[in-house]
Amino acid sequence: MTQSHDLVVVGGGPAGYAAALYGAAAGLDVGLVEEHRIGGTCLHVGCIPAKELLETASVLRTVRGASAFGVGTGDAEPTVDLVVSQQRKQGVIDQLVKGLGSLLSGRNVTVYDGTGRLGVDHTVTVQSRSDGGSTLVQADHVILATGSSPRTIGGFEVDGELVVTSDELLSITEVPGRVAVIGGGAIGCEFASMLSDLGSAVTLLEALPEILVGCDADVAKTVRRSFRKRRIDVHTGVSVSGHEPAAGATTVSYGSGADPAAEQVEVDLVVMAVGRWPRGDSAGLVGTRVVVDDRGFIQVDDRLRTGEPGVYAVGDVISTPQLAHVGFAEGMFAVRDLLGESPAPLDPETVPWCIYSHPEVAFAGMTEEAARAAGHEVVVSSHRFAGNGRAMIVGDTEGLVKVVAEVGPDGRAGRILGVHLVGPWVTEQLGQAYLAVNWEATVDDVAAHIQPHPTLSELFGEAVLSLTGRSLHG
Numbered sequence: 001m002t003q004s005h006d007l008v009v010v011g012g013g014p015a016g017y018a019a020a021l022y023g024a025a026a027g028l029d030v031g032l033v034e035e036h037r038i039g040g041t042c043l044h045v046g047c048i049p050a051k052e053l054l055e056t057a058s059v060l061r062t063v064r065g066a067s068a069f070g071v072g073t074g075d076a077e078p079t080v081d082l083v084v085s086q087q088r089k090q091g092v093i094d095q096l097v098k099g100l101g102s103l104l105s106g107r108n109v110t111v112y113d114g115t116g117r118l119g120v121d122h123t124v125t126v127q128s129r130s131d132g133g134s135t136l137v138q139a140d141h142v143i144l145a146t147g148s149s150p151r152t153i154g155g156f157e158v159d160g161e162l163v164v165t166s167d168e169l170l171s172i173t174e175v176p177g178r179v180a181v182i183g184g185g186a187i188g189c190e191f192a193s194m195l196s197d198l199g200s201a202v203t204l205l206e207a208l209p210e211i212l213v214g215c216d217a218d219v220a221k222t223v224r225r226s227f228r229k230r231r232i233d234v235h236t237g238v239s240v241s242g243h244e245p246a247a248g249a250t251t252v253s254y255g256s257g258a259d260p261a262a263e264q265v266e267v268d269l270v271v272m273a274v275g276r277w278p279r280g281d282s283a284g285l286v287g288t289r290v291v292v293d294d295r296g297f298i299q300v301d302d303r304l305r306t307g308e309p310g311v312y313a314v315g316d317v318i319s320t321p322q323l324a325h326v327g328f329a330e331g332m333f334a335v336r337d338l339l340g341e342s343p344a345p346l347d348p349e350t351v352p353w354c355i356y357s358h359p360e361v362a363f364a365g366m367t368e369e370a371a372r373a374a375g376h377e378v379v380v381s382s383h384r385f386a387g388n389g390r391a392m393i394v395g396d397t398e399g400l401v402k403v404v405a406e407v408g409p410d411g412r413a414g415r416i417l418g419v420h421l422v423g424p425w426v427t428e429q430l431g432q433a434y435l436a437v438n439w440e441a442t443v444d445d446v447a448a449h450i451q452p453h454p455t456l457s458e459l460f461g462e463a464v465l466s467l468t469g470r471s472l473h474g
């Protein structure tokens, strides 16, 4: 028998479950197909477990620095028990999964446990994981949200012991002694930071000339300087050629230019953080006009519609920033579009970014370099946390806030094009900066507002205020 719905969503990660919840909230009868666990990468092997373990690292760092506040641990060095941390991590995940399950059942979303394959006429065949049986699910609209998986490179077979991806690293129960992290993007920098705080000796190998591609140059430089101070050995502009295991460890070869094996580093663990593959072809698609490009992304237009009428694709499986919150936004967008509400297309250039390394990074909008390259005449204001009272109080003064504004017709700083933060708790401070960029606010609009004092976030207000030509503290 064929099950029928208004909407069927294939993939239960953030993009997929957002589409299902939002669609159900809009009154649609929704089916949601998931082959592993509802919550997807974000909840099980991505954002949530990574941030939980980064928090463990942060607590350890705080305890190590406690004596400066007169808070003692006696003569004992603080230690970390990752078994306990993993239990705590799993507790957080389980609670979130339970909450998600309640939300889905509360909105009468039918969850199909199995692998979904889209065929002709909006029909999804769901093959059950438990008994192998098939169910046919048909819907007026289909949203594909099949996500991504960690990318690997030749010469580094993932064995879960010496070579791991984020999937395995997030379950470690012992701190590795020496680690090579390959890739200096968001994942690589978060893991390098976390492992270093936990006590590993970390080597970070990045192919591009700088870590954190896409971030403002001043921000990337600040993170790099901080990593250097913490003895994270960062090598940029290098490629890795392979590794040679011996006696429970392995030697990674890397180099720049003509000789990619010029240098070696012996480590106990190699962490691959070289991007994620979209899982474009995992949902069948036989007999449909859905197109998967040669990188594995499902092709969509600016309304997230695939080549098959009534079929959308959202989340990591399309070529937009691979971020859970972008997935949420795309899931909701697709639902609004299929309801005929004509939402304004999402702009991938102005989405919020948050990287939870120490120091943290957060930004929205154009970097100074990108704004100039796009032909804008810009004016920039940078303010350092070193002069911020709250940063001194919490004992974390590394970092800055940088505001990039367009010069208006009157020659004064006008519209805010980008805001770039690096430093303490900046992932929690991005909100007003994100709104300023996406509301297309001017410097004068923002400078008129009061910033609470003493806060870390008043540094953003200060940076904007100084662009008016007058300032208080900077």
Ligand code: NAD
Pocket: 153, 182, 183, 184, 185, 186, 187, 188, 190, 205, 206, 207, 208, 212, 213, 238, 239, 240, 273, 274, 275, 276, 321, 322, 323, 353, 354, 355, 356
């Ligand atoms: P990424 O693409 O951001 O970074 C991968 C890095 O690896 C790049 O800098 C690339 O130059 C480098 N690289 C690739 N091949 C290499 C090689 N052979 N040798 C050395 N370096 C090599 O990917 P990621 O950091 O793995 O993250 C995957 C996705 O998940 C990204 O879209 C990322 O934005 C997203 N993500 C975001 C966050 C966050 O924002 N906090 C956290 C985790 C993941």
